[in-house]
Amino acid sequence: MNKSIQILKTEAKILQANEFYADKVRDMLSKSNTYCVNLISSPGSGKTTLLVNTLHQISDAIACAVIEGDQQTSNDARRISKTGVPVIQVNTLQSCHLNADQILTCLNELPLHDIDLLIIENVGNLVCPASVDLGENEKIVLLSITEGEDKPEKYPLAFSEANAMLLTKIDLLPHLKFDIAQCEKSARSVNGNIEIIQTSSFESNGLDKWIQWLKNRIRAK
């Protein structure tokens, strides 16, 4: 086990108390001037890969930290730690999403006043994390083009709560029946203001656009 990775194993406290902890998280982030995004998607949509690629590009200029949520394993934290960015792995055990009290516990373990950008990678679940306030500045939803065009309408909350949708694995387009215009229409039908950015772990264009969007959001906070 890499010593730079901390692992927090905790059953989430009950949801009714979540808003209390989310407000505390918001307050701490505000005082330390740390911008916080919460990445939400199905398992395997490419959150960790996007995160690793993003950190490689920005962590020299922007002080980052990462909180990884998974029911079990520290696989993702191990991948993140190779970028040199501080990371805390939260194992949620039976819980299907991160809760704000877990984020608060993590904040107390991080040098928050030295961190400009905190990225939370939520548990792989397109449904439940969307309804849970972690005190973040914004939610970002990822949708892999292998998942089908109609997911925004079938599971609308993640797409209505998010300010941006990253459409991932665009490089697989030649091998799939996937209609990008139809998917974008589906997303915009539940959130007319959503920013849509196409990305691929094998092409840099989309990554550059995503990073620029993220930098603009940090600047505008």
Next chain:
Amino acid sequence: MNKSIQILKTEAKILQANEFYADKVRDMLSKSNTYCVNLISSPGSGKTTLLVNTLHQISDAIACAVIEGDQQTSNDARRISKTGVPVIQVNTLQSCHLNADQILTCLNELPLHDIDLLIIENVGNLVCPASVDLGENEKIVLLSITEGEDKPEKYPLAFSEANAMLLTKIDLLPHLKFDIAQCEKSARSVNGNIEIIQTSSFESNGLDKWIQWLKNRIRAK
């Protein structure tokens, strides 16, 4: 809207009561000699496509019915209804999984004594549906090879509860970094008895194996 599709919109009753309804479902299925499987996976792993292909192959010989679970839309029920098999769409709204009381409501709408095989397609969510007893005979988990090898260890409950794992979208293997042996090892580390079947919507070999496995289970009940 196709008149053969029924849509049930309901907020799920509280989980504590679930076991009461699951027992009632089990009792009804037993009395009508109907075999029931509950398909669980992330959104977009290919449950509906597998189901359509399966129904085309077996519904002449085996009387089938389908219950479709999604938070919103009747897209999947529309696809199923084209096979001629009776289907009920349950829109779970805020709920992230089907509950047994919803299945019970559906059973009262179906000619159960004429149905040999009832297939439930749960809400697209690899996490939450795994912990909910619907009164089914068995759970089947689907994992698309686009989702990564380590998902069984990261989200173990679905894989420990299921009797079979269908590894879907095998045709995409040449375009991905995916190690099948590693994924099978991950699945077997959480469930030593799990049957693993590779499938693709573009190749018939895996589908035949899955259908034979399913027929054997129905016969052995």
